[in-house]
Amino acid sequence: MDAPLAAPVADSLDRRIISALQIDGRASWHRIATALGEPERTVVRRGTRLLDSGLVRIGAMAVRGRSTVVGVRCAPGRARVVATALARRPDCVFAHVLTGTWDCVEEVLCPRDRLAGLVMDELPGLPGVVRTLTLPVLRHVRTIREWHAGLLTETEIAALTDGSPATAAPAPTDLLPSFDGAGELSRSDRLLVNALAEDGRCTYDELARVSGVSEATARRRLGALRRDGRVRVRAVIEPLLLGLPVEAVLWVRAVPAAVDAVTTALAESPHVRYVSFLTGERQLLVLTAFPDEAALHDFVTRSSWLREAVSVDVSMVLGSLKRGGMLAPWLRG
Numbered sequence: 440m441d442a443p444l445a446a447p448v449a450d451s452l453d454r455r456i457i458s459a460l461q462i463d464g465r466a467s468w469h470r471i472a473t474a475l476g477e478p479e480r481t482v483v484r485r486g487t488r489l490l491d492s493g494l495v496r497i498g499a500m501a502v503r504g505r506s507t508v509v510g511v512r513c514a515p516g517r518a519r520v521v522a523t524a525l526a527r528r529p530d531c532v533f534a535h536v537l538t539g540t541w542d543c544v545e546e547v548l549c550p551r552d553r554l555a556g557l558v559m560d561e562l563p564g565l566p567g568v569v570r571t572l573t574l575p576v577l578r579h580v581r582t583i584r585e586w587h588a589g590l591l592t593e594t595e596i597a598a599l600t601d602g603s604p605a606t607a608a609p610a611p612t613d614l615l616p617s618f619d620g621a622g623e624l625s626r627s628d629r630l631l632v633n634a635l636a637e638d639g640r641c642t643y644d645e646l647a648r649v650s651g652v653s654e655a656t657a658r659r660r661l662g663a664l665r666r667d668g669r670v671r672v673r674a675v676i677e678p679l680l681l682g683l684p685v686e687a688v689l690w691v692r693a694v695p696a697a698v699d700a701v702t703t704a705l706a707e708s709p710h711v712r713y714v715s716f717l718t719g720e721r722q723l724l725v726l727t728a729f730p731d732e733a734a735l736h737d738f739v740t741r742s743s744w745l746r747e748a749v750s751v752d753v754s755m756v757l758g759s760l761k762r763g764g765m766l767a768p769w770l771r772g
Contacts, residue, residue, distance in 0.1 A: 451590075452475075452477065452481075452485065453485055453489065454588070454590050454680070454681050454682070455475055455590050455591060455595075456471060456475070456482060456485055456486050456489065457489065457495055457674065457676055457680065457681065458587035458588060458590045458591050458681075459471045459474060459475060459587075459591065459595075459599055460486070460495060460497065460674040461583070461584070461586065461587045461673075461674040461676070462587060462591075462596060462599045462600060463599055463600070463672075464497040464498075464639045464640065464672045464673060464674045465497070465639060465640055465672055466599055468482050468483045468486055470598075470599065471486065471599070473598065474595050474598035474599045475591075475595060476595075490640070493768060494676065494677075494680055495674055495675070495676050495680075496639075496674070496675045496676075496765055497638065497639030497640050497672065497673070497674050497675070498635065498636050498637070498638075498639045498672070498673060498675060498763065498764060498765045499632055499635030499636050499639050499670055499671065499672045499673070499764075500532070500636065500670070500671050500673070500763070500764030501624065501629075501632045501669065501670055502548060502668060502669055502670065502671060503530070503548050503550070504530065504547075504548040504549045504550035504551070504553070505548070505549065505550065505551055505575060505576065506532070506546055506547070506548060506549075506575075506576035506579065506715065507546070507547050507548075507549050507554065507557070507573060507574065507575045507576060508544065508545070508546050508573075508574045508575075508576060508715065508717055508724055509525070509544070509545050509546075509547060509562065509571060509572065509573055509574070510540075510541035510543070510544050510571065510572035510574070511525070511541060511542060511543040511544070511545075511562070511568055511570070511571050511572075512540070512541055512542055512568075512569045512570040512571075513542040513543065513567050513568060513569060514567045514568075514569050517566070517567030517568075518536055518542040518543060518567075519536070520566065520567050521542070521543055521565055521566075521567045521568055522534055522535075522536045522542075522543045522545075522758075522760050523760060523770065524565050524566075525543060525545045525565075525760075525761075526545070526760035526761040526766060526767070526770065527766070527770070528545075528547060530547045530548045530549060531545050531546070531547050531761055531764070532545075532546040532547065532548060532761070532763070532764055533545060533546050533726075533759070533761050533762050533763070533764075534759070534760045534761040535686075535688065535726075535756045535757075535758070535759050535760070536756070536757045536758045536759075536760070537688055537754040537755065537756060537757060538754050538755045538757060539752065539753070539754035539755075540752070540754075541572065541754065544688055544724075544754075545761075546576070546715075551575075554573075554575070557573070558571070558573045572719070574717040574718050574719045574724070575717070575718050576715045576716065576717055577716045577717065577718060578715065578716040579714075579715050579716075580702045580705070580706050580714035580715060580716065581705075581706045581711060581712070581713055581714045582713055583673060583675075583712055583713055583762065583763055584671060584673055584763075586711070586712045586713070588678075588681045588683065588709050588728075589709030590681070590709075624664075624669070627650040627651055627652050627660070628650070628660055628664065630649055630650040630651070631646050631649065631650040631657060631660060631661060631664075632664070632670055633649075634646055634649040634650070635661075635670070635672065636764070636765075639672045639673070639674075643657050643658045643661075646661065671764075673763040673764070673765075674763075675762045675763040675765045676762075677759070678712070678728035681728075682730055683710070683728035683729055683730055684728075684730070684731075685728065685729045685730070685731055685732055685734070685735055685755075686726070686727065686728050686729075686755070686756035686759075687726075687727050687728075687729070687735055687753055687754060687755050687756060688724070688725070688726055688727075688753075688754045688755075688756060689723075689724075689725040689726075689727060689739065689751055689752070689753055689754075690721040690723070690724060690725075690751070690752040690754075691705075691721060691722070691723040691724075691725055691748055691750070691751050691752075692720060692721040692722060692723075692748065692749040692750045692751075693722055693723065693747055693748050693749060694747050694748075694749060695722075697747035698716070698722055698723070700744070700747055701723065701744045701747050701748060702714055702716065702723065704742070704743060704744035705723070705725055705744060708727075708738075708742075710727050710728060710729055710734070710738060711725055711726070711727055712726045712727060712728055713725065713726035714726075721750070721752070735753070739751055739753055
């Protein structure tokens, strides 16, 4: 949270390349250039610069267990310590420090048979924790993997996804399938995933050498893991790079019969990065990003979906310590 803000990317083409990587972090530069209608040499040069600078990071995360959202209220002056401890958990997907009632919010992947231990022992045992709110996710409507800020056309998106098994549309019931601890990965698959966690664009030759299998086997295994939803490859960025520096977390309570209509409307907005349906009083957790506070104000006061909402609580994001399973750069090492 004390790291300097990254400088904005150069122009709209940089942002479009970032959006393409968000759709498929392992897409070849040739495929991205073809989809965007840009010279391949230009895309390679700009894309490589974005990755080398650390402005865009490509990583992978194994999916183990069901998603659970946790809100944490901290003792005065302890929010930074608690948020860092949450972010360093290997099962943590994202961790943000907030304004408002809850000082921190995170999503963890926790098998349901371990949920009681998480709620009663692990979270209360963290120094500085005063109160926790634990909300199992019943369904994902959108995750950061599906968000690209509305910078690409439908034709460009189709060119990046069509015919690629690794980016095939997920099951309609949940954008992030989970396995609840069943079917553990083999040793070679774990090594492969660990390598991808550090660099999601590792070549198949590099993955083969790390995991001790042939290049053909590495290619086949990664394809199968991604198709089955057991491994997610994600481009992790700060929304600031796309001209969206104002982030907010919305806790939305909707009329029960209108939840589907509200979630559909939310998922259509380029400002909505993440939506999940939760247990608890407020059914929807929504992560958003905007160019300024005026745009956030308009979104939570004038959007059409508000007609079906009973209440909307807004918390500003003060800092992000983990996104897409990847720690903020200043926490790594």
